[in-house]
Amino acid sequence: MSKNIDERAPIAVAFDWASRVTTISIGMIVPGVLGYWIDQRLRTKALFTTLGFGLGVSLGIWQLARLSKSTNKRPDNESDSGEIPKDESG
Numbered sequence: 752m753s754k755n756i757d758e759r760a761p762i763a764v765a766f767d768w769a770s771r772v773t774t775i776s777i778g779m780i781v782p783g784v785l786g787y788w789i790d791q792r793l794r795t796k797a798l799f800t801t802l803g804f805g806l807g808v809s810l811g812i813w814q815l816a817r818l819s820k821s822t823n824k825r826p827d828n829e830s831d832s833g834e835i836p837k838d839e840s841g
Contacts, residue, residue: 753805771818775811775815775818776811778807778810778811778814779808779810779811780807781806781807782803782804782806782807782810783800783803783807785799785803786798786799786800786801786803786804787799787800787803788804789803791796800832
């Protein structure tokens, strides 16, 4: 039997995940938009747009990897079977 580690209300968990995904998405798009703006100002073809979106996607993938790594961690007091070990002192 698995125990729900997150004791918050389901709507709170949903809002937390929505804010994480939104933040990562914005972080992927904003560098490309800024690159486009620089391209318009400097009258270059698509140099900074390409660099911006490349940087944004790279940072987004890095953030997603960090997020998945942090959500896959088990608490220190949880064994491989999913059961919480009993206190040995008493």
